[in-house]
Amino acid sequence: MTKPPYIEISGATKTYGAEDAVRDVGLVLEAGHCHALVGHNGAGKSTLIKIALGLVRPISGEIQVLGIDPRDRAFNKARRRIGFLPEQALFQGTMTGMETLKFYARLKNAPGENLKALFERVELGAAATKRVGAYSKGMRQRLGLAQALIGNPDLLILDEPTSGLDPASRKNVYRIIDDMKADGVAVLISSHALSELDSRVDEVSILDHGKLAATGSIPALRAGAGLSSHIRVEAGPKQMPKLAKLFAGEFDCGHLVNGVAILECAEKKKRLLLKKILDHGVTYKDIELSEPSLEDVFAAFTNHGARQ
Amino acid sequence: MRNIWTIAAKEIRDGTRNRWIVMITLIMAGLALILALLGSAPTGTTSINPLTVTVVSLSSLSIFFIPLIALLLAYDAIVGEAERGTLLLLLAHPISRWQVIIGKFSGHLVLLTFAILVGYGLAGLVISQTGDVGVTKAAIDSFIRLLASSVMLGAIFLALGYLISAAVNERGTAAALAIGVWLLFVLLYDMGLLAMLAVDGDHTISERVVTWLLLANPTDAYRMFNLTGDEHTALLSGMAGLSARLQVPAVALIALLLGWVLVPLTISCVIFRRRQL
Numbered sequence: 001m002t003k004p005p006y007i008e009i010s011g012a013t014k015t016y017g018a019e020d021a022v023r024d025v026g027l028v029l030e031a032g033h034c035h036a037l038v039g040h041n042g043a044g045k046s047t048l049i050k051i052a053l054g055l056v057r058p059i060s061g062e063i064q065v066l067g068i069d070p071r072d073r074a075f076n077k078a079r080r081r082i083g084f085l086p087e088q089a090l091f092q093g094t095m096t097g098m099e100t101l102k103f104y105a106r107l108k109n110a111p112g113e114n115l116k117a118l119f120e121r122v123e124l125g126a127a128a129t130k131r132v133g134a135y136s137k138g139m140r141q142r143l144g145l146a147q148a149l150i151g152n153p154d155l156l157i158l159d160e161p162t163s164g165l166d167p168a169s170r171k172n173v174y175r176i177i178d179d180m181k182a183d184g185v186a187v188l189i190s191s192h193a194l195s196e197l198d199s200r201v202d203e204v205s206i207l208d209h210g211k212l213a214a215t216g217s218i219p220a221l222r223a224g225a226g227l228s229s230h231i232r233v234e235a236g237p238k239q240m241p242k243l244a245k246l247f248a249g250e251f252d253c254g255h256l257v258n259g260v261a262i263l264e265c266a267e268k269k270k271r272l273l274l275k276k277i278l279d280h281g282v283t284y285k286d287i288e289l290s291e292p293s294l295e296d297v298f299a300a301f302t303n304h305g306a307r308q
Numbered sequence: 309m310r311n312i313w314t315i316a317a318k319e320i321r322d323g324t325r326n327r328w329i330v331m332i333t334l335i336m337a338g339l340a341l342i343l344a345l346l347g348s349a350p351t352g353t354t355s356i357n358p359l360t361v362t363v364v365s366l367s368s369l370s371i372f373f374i375p376l377i378a379l380l381l382a383y384d385a386i387v388g389e390a391e392r393g394t395l396l397l398l399l400a401h402p403i404s405r406w407q408v409i410i411g412k413f414s415g416h417l418v419l420l421t422f423a424i425l426v427g428y429g430l431a432g433l434v435i436s437q438t439g440d441v442g443v444t445k446a447a448i449d450s451f452i453r454l455l456a457s458s459v460m461l462g463a464i465f466l467a468l469g470y471l472i473s474a475a476v477n478e479r480g481t482a483a484a485l486a487i488g489v490w491l492l493f494v495l496l497y498d499m500g501l502l503a504m505l506a507v508d509g510d511h512t513i514s515e516r517v518v519t520w521l522l523l524a525n526p527t528d529a530y531r532m533f534n535l536t537g538d539e540h541t542a543l544l545s546g547m548a549g550l551s552a553r554l555q556v557p558a559v560a561l562i563a564l565l566l567g568w569v570l571v572p573l574t575i576s577c578v579i580f581r582r583r584q585l
Binding site: 016050053055056076077079080082084086087088089090091092094095099103104106107108109147 | 310311314318321322325326392393394396397398399400401402403404584585
């Protein structure tokens with residue numbers, strides 16, 4: 001891809017009083033990619049999004065969004081190419097969904113004809129002419145998403161698009177994100193939990209207390225977290241001493257009770273450990289392998305940051 | 309321009325959707341009619357035109373009522389959207405912040421103007437049809453002056469409301485400040501002025517100073533414009549003595565009222581520009 005990145009931020013710092021909202025944070029988002037910002041509430045996700053939208057001026061940092069510095073006056077025009085879903089937007093309850101979208105379409109100078117298709121896209125077709133006041137929480141979130149899709153944006157910025165959605169709606173959000181990616185749209189989303197993300201997210205940046213704790217794909221983060229897998233061997237009480245002897249000094253056999261052994265082992269040694277069990281004729285009833293969950297990975301990065 | 313109109317149109321639609329405009333117009337018309345019919349009763353068969361009486365009583369009503377509804381309409385305009393999260397979304401669009409303020413202000417002013425013109429106009433029409441004495445041209449003139457200056461009074465307090473709304477971070481604070489502004493300009497200021505004059509038995513305060521102090525409050529300037537502009541209204545409202553001596557030309561009063569609209573509105577644009585989101 002020869003196109004320059006749609007978002008290129010480096011060294012962005014913003015403080016509110018004595019507190020750092022974000023400190024020295026960088027972010028690169030290429031066309032056709034989906035990048036997720038993950039962090040606890042107050043970790044700086046929304047601030048970074050506001051910086052990218054030119055709504056907050058950082059005290060330092062290099063920022064290019066769609067090739068323009070959002071602090072420039074010229075950026076106002078580029079806003080037409082950006083779709084944005086704020087973390088929480090309570091649209092006027094007295095307007096219908098269609099009127100709401102028409103209002104934002106007019107501000108974006110986007111044609112108002114294909115709005116109906118947007119309602120279909122977020123599965124809100126039947127509610128287009130209903131008042132927003134009668135919408136459920138999930139419907140309002142979907143209306144917000146439809147609003148972000150007005151005018152075929154090149155850059156889509158979604159602040160917590162899946163929070164409060166049921167799994168089916170969440171899947172629909174990722175399906176839409178996928179469609180957008182296929183059209184070459186760059187998507188920046190934020191989430192408060194790594195486990196909420198879909199595997200279709202290309203890169204993840206974990207923010208912790210305003211600092212960038214880690215960045216990379218989900219598998220890369222998993223590997224980088226240095227967490228160990230757990231192997232649970234159910235083999236009966238008689239086999240326990242054998243297992244203990246077998247792995248003494250090599251693996252942590254912290255748990256050897258009631259005929260169940262739980263062995264902790266680093267990512268790389270999984271194969272070796274399994275081979276040893278099989279080679280030494282341990283009679284087992286069951287072997288279960290569990291990888292660290294995304295929640296564990298997330299905790300590993302954010303706890304690390306907190307200790308610093 | 310297109311952006312301003314889009315924002316204004318949305319405010320107008322909101323105002324009509326939630327029945328705000330219907331309510332306020334009905335209240336305006338109702339109060340104006342009651343005041344007008346009651347007010348014209350004691351004049352009976354005198355030569356004073358009932359419409360003139362109406363102008364005097366309506367301008368007193370306006371001073372209480374119009375600032376109140378204007379502030380109620382405006383205090384929420386910016387801070388309310390900020391709290392609902394829609395301000396962030398709005399400003400992510402290709403729109404300048406001053407366009408947001410001017411657009412919303414224009415929309416609110418249209419709503420308020422409609423309520424004043426229809427509400428008071430209705431009352432004026434009824435009065436001019438029922439009186440025994442024919443309506444003079446001077447009476448109509450002063451009634452039109454009342455309508456125009458009432459719209460201006462509304463615009464002033466809308467602008468003050470926007471100033472509050474752009475400056476504070478919480479709706480509660482904005483509401484409290486709006487009440488404070490209303491109390492100050494509508495009640496406390498005049499009470500303070502009266503107290504000062506009462507204490508000042510030796511007339512050390514010159515009429516000039518009193519005039520300037522009156523002009524410093526937009527509601528007093530409005531009162532002056534309506535009650536001293538015409539000899540009949542002046543006579544009726546007991547402002548005759550004052551109007552003879554206060555040589556403030558109507559043009560100057562209009563300019564002053566206009567200043568009270570433009571200055572707060574400009575400051576609110578500046579404050580809003582610097583607002584942290």
